[in-house]
Amino acid sequence: MxxxxxxxxxxxxxxxxxxxxxxxxxxxxxxxxKVTRRNLGSLLLRAVMQPLAFTFGFAYVLPAIGDSFGGxxxxxxxxxxxxxxxxxxxxxxxxxxxxxxxxxxxxxxTKQIEDRALAxxxxxxxxxxxxxxxxxxxxLAAAVVFPVVLLVHGAGARPEVHVHDWPLFLAVLVLxxxxxxxxxxxxxxxxxxxxxxxxxxxxxxxxTVLGCVxxxxxxxxxxxxxxxxxxxxxxxxxxxxxxxxxxxxxxHLPVWACLLALTGGTVLAGGFxxxxxxxxxxx
Amino acid sequence: xxxxxxDAAADAAIRTEALRKTYATPRGExxxxxxxxxTVRRGEFFGLLGPNGAGKSTTMGMLTTRVRPTGGxxxxxxxxxxxxxxxxxxxxGVVTQANTMDRAVTxxxxxxxxxxxxxxxxxxxxxxxxxxxDQFRLGEVADAMDDHVSGGQSKRAMxxxxxxxxxxxxxxxxxxxxxDPQARNGLWELLRELNAGGQTILLTTHYLQEAxxxxxxxxxxxxxxxxxxxxxxxxxxxxxxxxxxxxxFDGPAEPAVERARKLDGVRRAEARGxxxxxxxxxxxxxxxELITAGADHGLSVRNASTLPPSLETAFLNLTGREYxx
Numbered sequence: 112m113x114x115x116x117x118x119x120x121x122x123x124x125x126x127x128x129x130x131x132x133x134x135x136x137x138x139x140x141x142x143x144x145k146v147t148r149r150n151l152g153s154l155l156l157r158a159v160m161q162p163l164a165f166t167f168g169f170a171y172v173l174p175a176i177g178d179s180f181g182g183x184x185x186x187x188x189x190x191x192x193x194x195x196x197x198x199x200x201x202x203x204x205x206x207x208x209x210x211x212x213x214x215x216x217x218x219x220x221t222k223q224i225e226d227r228a229l230a231x232x233x234x235x236x237x238x239x240x241x242x243x244x245x246x247x248x249x250x251l252a253a254a255v256v257f258p259v260v261l262l263v264h265g266a267g268a269r270p271e272v273h274v275h276d277w278p279l280f281l282a283v284l285v286l287x288x289x290x291x292x293x294x295x296x297x298x299x300x301x302x303x304x305x306x307x308x309x310x311x312x313x314x315x316x317x318x319t320v321l322g323c324v325x326x327x328x329x330x331x332x333x334x335x336x337x338x339x340x341x342x343x344x345x346x347x348x349x350x351x352x353x354x355x356x357x358x359x360x361x362x363h364l365p366v367w368a369c370l371l372a373l374t375g376g377t378v379l380a381g382g383f384x385x386x387x388x389x390x391x392x393x394x
Numbered sequence: 395x396x397x398x399x400x401d402a403a404a405d406a407a408i409r410t411e412a413l414r415k416t417y418a419t420p421r422g423e424x425x426x427x428x429x430x431x432x433t434v435r436r437g438e439f440f441g442l443l444g445p446n447g448a449g450k451s452t453t454m455g456m457l458t459t460r461v462r463p464t465g466g467x468x469x470x471x472x473x474x475x476x477x478x479x480x481x482x483x484x485x486x487g488v489v490t491q492a493n494t495m496d497r498a499v500t501x502x503x504x505x506x507x508x509x510x511x512x513x514x515x516x517x518x519x520x521x522x523x524x525x526x527x528d529q530f531r532l533g534e535v536a537d538a539m540d541d542h543v544s545g546g547q548s549k550r551a552m553x554x555x556x557x558x559x560x561x562x563x564x565x566x567x568x569x570x571x572x573x574d575p576q577a578r579n580g581l582w583e584l585l586r587e588l589n590a591g592g593q594t595i596l597l598t599t600h601y602l603q604e605a606x607x608x609x610x611x612x613x614x615x616x617x618x619x620x621x622x623x624x625x626x627x628x629x630x631x632x633x634x635x636x637x638x639x640x641x642x643f644d645g646p647a648e649p650a651v652e653r654a655r656k657l658d659g660v661r662r663a664e665a666r667g668x669x670x671x672x673x674x675x676x677x678x679x680x681x682x683e684l685i686t687a688g689a690d691h692g693l694s695v696r697n698a699s700t701l702p703p704s705l706e707t708a709f710l711n712l713t714g715r716e717y718x719x
Contacts, residue, residue: 131484134510134513138510139507141507141510142499145499146499149498150498221494221497222494223497225460225492225494226496228460229458229459229460230483230511230512231483231511231512233479393460
């Protein structure tokens, strides 16, 4: 056999691998989509309840009982600040848990990971597929939460929201969902299921409360140390990026900085998460 | 990713050389598998037998690409499990010990998706799933979720699912460990049929009877090393001990050992506390003589047993320890 034939056989084999691998990835995604469709009710209920309670409490109840959350003269109302923030928190919580919880259960209680790992693709493809599936679920959740936080408000507390740049808005949404899901993958490979309560207390709660969900990042200049610390919080970039898209009148980080952080964070968390995932699955 | 021509020539479905896996634990290094050499031929029903913790599941993990070996090589269907895991994964079907059925979809759907993971078209997958559901007598539970079927049905479904892409080698890790005897017999029957149809099967089990009933050849492993590998008849004959007699006296058995060794047909005799164990080529009449030997030293017998030639006596003979399932 000549060298050139050898090479072409190898290339053919590699091409074969890629096409079979893509087929497998498609089938894995199709399975997840079917399960998502079947459980759509509970997915949406989970996604909507927290933001709904929040927007109801802060944009409907408080203004009605005369609190000053309506915003001062010439200042954006709290309901306006909340819209991007609540979409951001939905993306963060939904994205992280959509990968994290099923993965921890698959690794312990159902041991289904042992079976998934036998699918004829490299292990990182299986991790990647989990991130993609979770990002799709998160997009769905964000799409449902958006009108809720937009429409639920008290008289006179209507949020001033307008999408100025649709392609940018969609890009920010997709990147944010991917970032949250990648973070979920990373956390899932770093924590054991018995430590999930710690994970919620130590990572998820501070990340969401201090994710510039209820106030713009710029307003933190009163607490410079916190303002700098928040630069490490991925949720903050989601909030601020959405603020840039939806409520450009509210102070926000520059769009380029947000996009850079969302992309960089996804690549870093995703890359490290996929590597850890492979290690955890093979003994 | 090329197939090994040596394996093809040797007709080997599985070949391991000096296969090793060590785990670092807080108490030091644990050698789960310690230099294992095995060859399983195409079409064979091969048993990996050993007590719990012998290293069977770790070996299975390395052969199925799930566990990375510390040393040595493992080749399955002509592919190196380390260097070409995809080549291996595409050609094997695996039934793990734990129930790994997909709880979010029905048994039929789970099988159809599995077919598509392995490159079958949706239509091929449907046809093949229907065929296997029928063969494994799962028709009536095909559209149920795994949580609503019996343990035996669930295990059959796992085997059926593992066969969807017509794997060259089928791996079964302790397939009957958690199911009732009736379901076990049903599964044995199906596995025999599969093997008769040419399916290469590697089965791990800690049940001596299971290995004896099903396997063409058996490898007995303990503490991660191979003790012996042969046909069941070969193993029981080669051990030399056709019968193992165990007597428990009311005092230390040591004084009776010398006498026992001199008796006709005795290959080996040893005492451990009050227990006298005798490996003999012919057990006929020996029990009475051993009781007398004890009585001559003032020992009376509390308990006595005679085991006919089996994998159990072979294990005793090889390790000096009783086989605990």
